[in-house]
Amino acid sequence: MKRSFIDARIETMLSFCERFGVRLPPFALWGESDYRADPAAAARILEGGLGWNIVEFQPGAFAQAGLSVFTLRMGDWRHLSHGRGRLYAEKALFAEDGQRTPHHYHIVKTEDVVNRGGAKFVVELVKVDRAGAPLNERFRVLKDVKMLDLQPGARVTLEPGESLTLEPFVAHAFWAEGGATLAGEVSLANDDRSDNYxxxxxxxxxxxxxxxxxxFVTVRDLPKLAPGA
Ligand SMILES: [Fe+2]
Structure with a gap:
């Protein structure tokens, strides 16, 4: 993936955020010198895996299988057993028309995926067993305040403003339909390095x-900018 392509995707997401009145925190615009000027903040960003992540799920196929992500906040999943504190996380997601995030599930994280604005956002769902094998059984998913009873592989369309609660072992794929969508994720804190299957x-x-x-600095650049690197 070319650096110029990554930067262009970030510019596109920033202008879409602007269009829908969503402002990202100042570190969204930080360059390398800003990271070097504040090593404590840089360490916090690295620890939480915060900031930009331009993801290609298949190398070279960003338009079909990609997603632009900005992680705004990430609590400490190691505190989950204490039952209090900063146990939550928030991400902004930007999917261009037809751009698909493939099926995945989480073992720790429960997340609400929210259509913040733009086109429709379609989520395809199936419940999986402990080994990740799809189950041939109906399951229930909360769409805002309404409980849905779904068959395996069901699709739920989220209009702007609507959200869906995805519990662990409910595998989900999603994509924007009929245009680009600015989506959000409100979730339990988790370790993204080990909780995405x-x-x-x-x-x-x-x-x-x-x-x-x-x-722009992305999560893939962070280790090189951390204090002592
Ligand atoms: Fe997810």
């Missing part, structure tokens, strides 16, 4: 081709 497992991401100077 894709069906099937994802290939390793393609390396970043530094074809142009970097304008």
């Amino acid at each position: 894709f069906l099937p497992a994802l290939p390793a991401p393609a390396p970043i081709d530094e074809d142009a100077p970097r304008r």
Whole structure:
């Protein structure tokens, strides 16, 4: 994935956010010098996996299988057993027309996926067993305040403003339909490095081709900017 392509995707998401009145925190615009100027903040961003993540689920197929993500906040999942504190997380998601995030499930995280604005947002769902195998059974999912009773593989369409609660072991794929969608995720804190199970497992991401100077910092760049790096 080219650096210029990553930066262009971030610009596109920022202008879509602007259009829907969503402002991201100032560190969304930080460059490398801002990270170096505040090592404590940089360490916090690294620890939480905060900020930009331009994801290609299939290398080279961003338009069909990609997602632009900005993680605004991430609590500490190690505190979940204490039952109090910053146990929540929030992400902004931007899907372009037809761009699909493949089926995946979580073991720890319960999340609400929210259509914040734009086109329709379609979520395809199936319940899976402890090994990730799809179950041939109906299951219940909360859409805002209404409980839905769904068959395996059912699709739920979210209009702007609507949300769906996804519990652990409810595998979900989603995509924007009829235009681009700004979506959000409100969830339990979790470790994204160990709580995303894709069906099937994802290939390793393609390396970043530094074809142009970097304008934005992404989660893949963070380890290089952390204090002492
Ligand atoms: Fe998810």
